[in-house]
Amino acid sequence: MIADMQMHKGYTKVVLVREMDMETRLRAERKFAEYAAKGVIDRGAFPDAEWRITDEVRRRNILFETEGGAVQEWTGCDEGCFLDYVKSYTVLLLGTMAASSVAGISRSLVRLGCSGFGEACAWDTYTSHALRFLDMIPGSPGYTGSVMERIEENRTLDGWARKPRKLAGFRYYLRFDRYVAAFWENADESEKDYFFPVYLWWRLTSILPLRATEFLLLPDDCIHRQDDGKWILAVRRTRLKKKLRKVGYTIDADYTLHEYEVPEWLAGEILAYKANRENRCPHEKDTLFSPSRTTQLGYMTYCQMRRRLAEFRERAAGRADYPVNLGDTRHLAMINLILSGGSPVVCRELAGHEDIGISSGYYANLSTVVESAVYEKCRENRGKVTLDGSLKMRMGGRQGMAEVEGGHCDYAGLPEGDVSECMKSYREGGHFGECGNCVHYYPARDGLKLTVRDGFRKKVDEDGIFLMEMIEQVRRGNGAQEDIMSALLRLQNSSACYRKVLERKMEG
Numbered sequence: 001m002i003a004d005m006q007m008h009k010g011y012t013k014v015v016l017v018r019e020m021d022m023e024t025r026l027r028a029e030r031k032f033a034e035y036a037a038k039g040v041i042d043r044g045a046f047p048d049a050e051w052r053i054t055d056e057v058r059r060r061n062i063l064f065e066t067e068g069g070a071v072q073e074w075t076g077c078d079e080g081c082f083l084d085y086v087k088s089y090t091v092l093l094l095g096t097m098a099a100s101s102v103a104g105i106s107r108s109l110v111r112l113g114c115s116g117f118g119e120a121c122a123w124d125t126y127t128s129h130a131l132r133f134l135d136m137i138p139g140s141p142g143y144t145g146s147v148m149e150r151i152e153e154n155r156t157l158d159g160w161a162r163k164p165r166k167l168a169g170f171r172y173y174l175r176f177d178r179y180v181a182a183f184w185e186n187a188d189e190s191e192k193d194y195f196f197p198v199y200l201w202w203r204l205t206s207i208l209p210l211r212a213t214e215f216l217l218l219p220d221d222c223i224h225r226q227d228d229g230k231w232i233l234a235v236r237r238t239r240l241k242k243k244l245r246k247v248g249y250t251i252d253a254d255y256t257l258h259e260y261e262v263p264e265w266l267a268g269e270i271l272a273y274k275a276n277r278e279n280r281c282p283h284e285k286d287t288l289f290s291p292s293r294t295t296q297l298g299y300m301t302y303c304q305m306r307r308r309l310a311e312f313r314e315r316a317a318g319r320a321d322y323p324v325n326l327g328d329t330r331h332l333a334m335i336n337l338i339l340s341g342g343s344p345v346v347c348r349e350l351a352g353h354e355d356i357g358i359s360s361g362y363y364a365n366l367s368t369v370v371e372s373a374v375y376e377k378c379r380e381n382r383g384k385v386t387l388d389g390s391l392k393m394r395m396g397g398r399q400g401m402a403e404v405e406g407g408h409c410d411y412a413g414l415p416e417g418d419v420s421e422c423m424k425s426y427r428e429g430g431h432f433g434e435c436g437n438c439v440h441y442y443p444a445r446d447g448l449k450l451t452v453r454d455g456f457r458k459k460v461d462e463d464g465i466f467l468m469e470m471i472e473q474v475r476r477g478n479g480a481q482e483d484i485m486s487a488l489l490r491l492q493n494s495s496a497c498y499r500k501v502l503e504r505k506m507e508g
Contacts, residue, residue: 007246017092020085020136028088035094040249046087053099055249056285057213058301060103062090069114074143075134082113089133095247098254105129117143121150168323170369173332176317176324177202183316189276196273197289197305198312202329203269204233208260209333212326214238216300217255218288223262223270231267232259251285302326335369338467338488339495366491367460370498404435407443414440456498463491 007013017024028046035041035053042059043052051062064083071079090106108126115123123130131151134144180202184192192199197216205215217236225231236255248254270288277290285299292304306326314320401408402415411421421440435441467487 018136019138020088021138024092024136025084025088028091031094032091035091035249038249040094040099046091049083053094053102053249055099055247055254056251057217057299058100060099062103062106064106064110066110066114071113072116072120074117074120074147075113076137076144077113083110085133085137086110086113089129089136094249097247099249109133117147120147122154123147123151124154127151167328167331170373172323173206173328174373176322177206179316183312193273193276195308195312195315196269197300198309200266200269200273201305201309201326203266204262205329206332206336208235209330209337210235211238211330212302212305214255216287216289216302216305217251217285219257220274220286220288222288223267225267231262231264233262233267233270234259335366339366339369339492366464366495367457367498370460370495371457371502373499401442404441406435407441409435409438409440410442411440456494456501459494460491460498463487463494467491 017027032041032046036045040055041051041053044050049064051064053060053062064087066079066083071077071082075082077085086106086109089109090102093102093105105126109130111125112120112123112130131148134148137144180199183195184199187195201212201215204210205212214236219234219236222234223231224234234257236251237258239254239256274288287299289300291300292308309324309326310320313322313324317324401410403409411418413420414422421438424438467484467490470483470487473483
């Protein structure tokens with residue numbers, strides 16, 4: 001495992017540890033003392049059964065106790081020896097990953113050592129670390145080799161079992177947007193001050209894909225106006241999602257400032273919030289939001305924000321369990337940007353995902369997003385002639401449309417012999433002028449309408465999967481950013497076509 005990384009003149013020196021011997025133990029004790037001196041470990045000594053580590057954003061307690069169990073014979077270690085190995089491994093992880101991950105891995109290894117042989121063979125938590133740790137136990141007379149072999153056979157593709165976030169139906173987010181707008185329009189000053197973090201979270205992170213903690217760490221002086229009149233928002237973006245990145249366990253070391261242009265109305269809301277600070281709880285950190293109460297961490301924490309969001313859902317949507325959560329908006333922003341004109345920024349963000357499986361779970365079924373958007377717009381504007389004030393709906397019959405095989409075509413140039421739009425629709429094999437794949441085509445028979453609609457729906461989902469494949473190729477270094485842009489354009493085109501087909505369904 002990597003024990004340390006040293007940067008010098010553009011080169012990275014990597015110090016490796018292969019066995020839990022006495023030299024490794026001494027290295028771990030020295031590293032423990034260094035992090036204790038920095039305040040990263042702010043409670044406990046190396047021999048203690050409990051440590052506490054902090055990264056200025058959150059604190060984590062690490063327990064080296066078997067909690068009533070016993071270290072099993074298959075490890076080849078007694079309890080004291082095994083726990084010392086776990087402590088050394090835990091310290092060596094510091095500086096390579098976030099504090100919460102270090103705590104989780106340490107706790108998992110202690111549980112592994114206390115598990116029976118059969119349970120250990122089926123271990124599926126942090127398996128990459130479990131295998132590395134067991135392999136480092138020196139000259140074990142136990143059955144660690146057998147356990148490792150069984151874990152290796154059963155391990156999941158990404159190293160340990162993960163449950164990706166499951167988004168609610170897209171219609172819930174469309175309705176929640178209306179709830180937010182209605183609440184904010186009628187709220188008094190005290191309500192606006194209290195719920196401003198929730199309001200800004202929804203307005204900002206559903207467009208700019210920020211993680212929840214990145215949003216909560218917005219700098220106090222986050223908004224300023226340039227000489228050209230543009231309003232600029234400064235946000236902190238984490239550096240911890242990139243591999244081979246040394247962790248510093250401070251906000252300044254682990255987050256970098258990025259600037260984005262924002263509209264004037266949003267800048268005005270932020271400035272108004274900053275101006276009204278009389279009754280707010282003081283806080284130590286350089287952050288925009290004041291915590292609900294004084295906290296040791298000195299800023300509005302994730303847990304406090306969750307509770308405030310639950311209160312807002314109760315007030316605005318009428319139910320505290322309304323299915324909108326803090327982590328959802330980052331993925332909504334990605335989906336919205338993909339469907340409405342993805343930029344190279346989105347490409348880099350997607351290609352930088354640690355696990356492509358996380359992305360594919362959200363973007364491989366984009367047809368449901370298109371459906372929800374169209375149906376909710378029709379529901380909101382029921383009885384009106386337009387969907388959004390600019391896109392006209394055909395409410396009558398087929399007047400003025402050219403008759404084609406199996407239906408009609410609404411392209412105005414077709415009667416004069418203009419087939420330019422026909423050349424845009426094709427089927428597999430290069431057959432151009434395929435009416436069933438054309439957005440101007442109105443099928444005459446109900447059965448044919450269903451076939452056409454299902455074809456467009458399938459095309460959207462296929463293009464979503466193709467986009468993920470291109471992103472995976474770039475992530476592995478086998479593709480170019482241009483491949484992703486091409487896939488984005490392909491998906492946006494099929495999504496626009498499917499939207500038009502659904503709008504026809506809603507006619508009359």
